[in-house]
Structure formats: structure tokens, C-alpha cells
Amino acid sequence: MKLLSLGERKKEKELKKYIVDNKESLYRFAYSYVKNQDDALDIVHDSICKSLTKIDTLKDIGNIKPWIYKIISNCAIDYIRKNKKYVINNDLDLDDSISYDTYENIDLQKALDELPEKYKTxxxxxxxxxxxxxxxxxxxxxxxxxxxxxxYKALNKLKLKLSDDEE
Structure with a gap:
């Protein structure tokens, strides 16, 4: 087991606090990649483990948010590459007896899902x-x-997609 310096212990404490305070956002971000609860939880878990073991690479405590999101993004992409089971299918036959999350604007969610990954993220x-x-x-x-x-391009693509859907 590696001994942490005083600065690294302080960073670890701040990281743990950030993770606890923002667990829903971290989960949502992972979920946006895989659209599966269990896989998103696995990604967040792996990301937390990696972030805790690599705490020494965090240069500035003020950069915890982009640092942890980068780790989650990389873990999600790695997860997708390893599993190769993610194919977007917008023609799902949903079981009416199961309750699903409802979105205020399902057209926006669909248009967002259809964006290329570099824009969507x-x-x-x-x-x-x-x-x-x-x-x-x-x-x-x-x-x-x-x-x-x-x-800017992503917003234009969304605007075009949403205006096409209205017609």
C-alpha cells in the first residue's frame, strides 16, 4: 500500500467529498454513454477506483470536476470498446407495464442521442x-x-433536427 503525502491526503479527502456530493451527476454522465443503469454504475465505480489510485496526478484541487469527468469519459469509452454491445436503436418496443423515466422533451433526448459522440459529450x-x-x-x-x-455545430444540428421533427 502506497503512503500518501499530506497534500495527497488532502486531495483524496476533497475528491471523496466531491464524489459523494455529485454522485448523481457522475452517474448521469456515465449513463449518457451506455444508456444502461448497471453498466453506468460499473463505469462510475471503476472511475472512482482509478481516481483514488491516481490522486497524485491531480495537480490542482480546484480542477477536481474536469479531472473526474475526464476519467469517467475515458472509462466509459474503454467500457464500450471492450463490450461492443452498444448500438443505438430508437425503435424500442417498450413494455407498458414497466415505468420508465419520463423526459419533458423526448424529441430533444432523441436528437441528442443521434448526435455524433464528439458533439453529444x-x-x-x-x-x-x-x-x-x-x-x-x-x-x-x-x-x-x-x-x-x-x-455551436452541435446546437445547430440539434436545432435542425428538432425543426425537422416538427414538420
């Missing part, structure tokens, strides 16, 4: 996880201008 982080552009750039290892451009 940015929209989710910006509008559902309330991250700043600079934090998203950190999570995705991209330039802030690239993130702004992709966000």
Missing part, C-alpha cells in the same frame, strides 16, 4: 453538467476554440 457537459467551456476543454483534451466550434 460537449452538449451534455455544458448544459446538463453545467461545465464551463474551459473545463470541457480540459476533460476532452481540446483547445477551448475547438470546444466552442463543436458546441
Amino acid at each position: 460537449i452538449v451534455i457537459l455544458r448544459y446538463f453538467e453545467d461545465m464551463k467551456i474551459s473545463e470541457i476543454a480540459q476533460v476532452l483534451d481540446e483547445n477551448t476554440n475547438t470546444i466552442k466550434t463543436r458546441l
Whole structure:
């Protein structure tokens, strides 16, 4: 077992507090990749384990949010690659006897699911996880201008998709 320095123990304590305070958001983010409760929980669990073992790579306590989201994103992508069972099927035959989460705007959810992953992730982080552009750039290892451009394109694609659905 590795001994942690005083600074690393402080980071670990802050990380644990962040995880507990934001567990629903972390789960939602993982779920946005796999659309399966059990798999999303596995991804969050793996991400927490990785983050705790790699706490020494966290340079600044103030960057916990983008750091943990980056770990979750990488774990989710790895999980999908390993399992190769995720195929988007929008023509689901839902059992009426089972209660599902209801969305206020199912058209928005469907349009979001149809976006390419590089756009979808940015929209989710910006509008559902309330991250700043600079934090998203950190999570995705991209330039802030690239993130702004992709966000703009994603919003235009969503707007076009939603306006096509209305017609």
C-alpha cells in the first residue's frame, strides 16, 4: 500500500467529498454513454477506483470536476470498446407495464442521442453538467476554440433536427 503525502491526503479527502456530493451527476454522465443503469454504475465505480489510485496526478484541487469527468469519459469509452454491445436503436418496443423515466422533451433526448459522440459529450457537459467551456476543454483534451466550434455545430444540428421533427 502506497503512503500518501499530506497534500495527497488532502486531495483524496476533497475528491471523496466531491464524489459523494455529485454522485448523481457522475452517474448521469456515465449513463449518457451506455444508456444502461448497471453498466453506468460499473463505469462510475471503476472511475472512482482509478481516481483514488491516481490522486497524485491531480495537480490542482480546484480542477477536481474536469479531472473526474475526464476519467469517467475515458472509462466509459474503454467500457464500450471492450463490450461492443452498444448500438443505438430508437425503435424500442417498450413494455407498458414497466415505468420508465419520463423526459419533458423526448424529441430533444432523441436528437441528442443521434448526435455524433464528439458533439453529444460537449452538449451534455455544458448544459446538463453545467461545465464551463474551459473545463470541457480540459476533460476532452481540446483547445477551448475547438470546444466552442463543436458546441455551436452541435446546437445547430440539434436545432435542425428538432425543426425537422416538427414538420
